[in-house]
Amino acid sequence: MIKKIILDCDPGHDDAVAIMLAAASSEIEILGITCVGGNSGLNNTVNNALKVCTLIERTDLKIFSGSNKPIHYDLFTAEYVHGKTGLDKKGDPIIVNPDYNVQEQSAIDFIIETCKSTSDQIYLCPTGPLTNIALSLQKDPSIKNNIKEIVFMGGAAMCLGNTTPSAEFNIYVDPHAANIVLDSGIPLTMMGLDVTHQVNVNKMIINSMNENNNKSSKFFGELMEFYTIFHKKLYETEDTPLHDPCVIAYLLEPNIFKGKLVNVIVEENSKLTRGETIVDWLGVTKRKPNCMVMSHADDKKFFELLKNKLSCLP
Ligand code: RIB
Ligand code: CA
16 A cells, blocks of 8 residues: 655755655555755755755655744754755755746645545655744644654664753754644654664665665665764764664564654743653553554664665665
């Protein structure tokens, strides 16, 4: 059964790999790619999505521009990880054809219209701050009826944050949006740092992907060469977590992951713990479980899947 998805992202090196993985998979139909401010400003994330789709020769994919800032806070970006453009890398720059451009329609209206126009159930796959998803739900709550599941990259259940000691970047940037999604009643699956830090890129992985001997795998290598720089400094290891493709890998092969249905709520205002995902793993609060939180990943299966799919791209 083909899964129809909207990929909401802030490319971003790992978002770029999530786009590639989804585009390479015949099991997935990408209805549209919506962009949000996050890793970089909105203009950059939109341009980067156009660049990735140009590189993989998928200019049929429609790119939509969403929110340039969180619901309440100012935008906090991650140039320190993804560089000035949000997709810095070595190698030749990607030239986007002038007639491949962002759609006129806003991301929010596209999400609403798409959810309401099909009787099929749609998967929302956010890999950036949850602002676009939250604003869509606020503007037209009835879209919940057509959303099968929201599989999102964000949060940290039982591990440290990566933006503050307690908060993962996507949730830190827009905690209010995160709580709107968590309160929605829609089936949710959280790919947090607990699980994304189990699928790490390193030189061996880059070399293995290059065995595909195609431009998309070469592009993967160029992206990862840059993406690993920051992580080496922060984590003092070459291993670099490949966060966002976990969302797509879960749709393709859910058995790569294991987790538990628990209650998750996000701290919105504390100076110290803003963006912390309070994950009630032991059920001590008696709050209603609202999210499948993933805690384990089979990295061998993950990278076998990624290599196989990258080989299907140009
Ligand atoms: O914390 C990692 C997440 O924040 C990833 O989605 C990365 O792309 C950034 O958006
Ligand atoms: Ca992202």
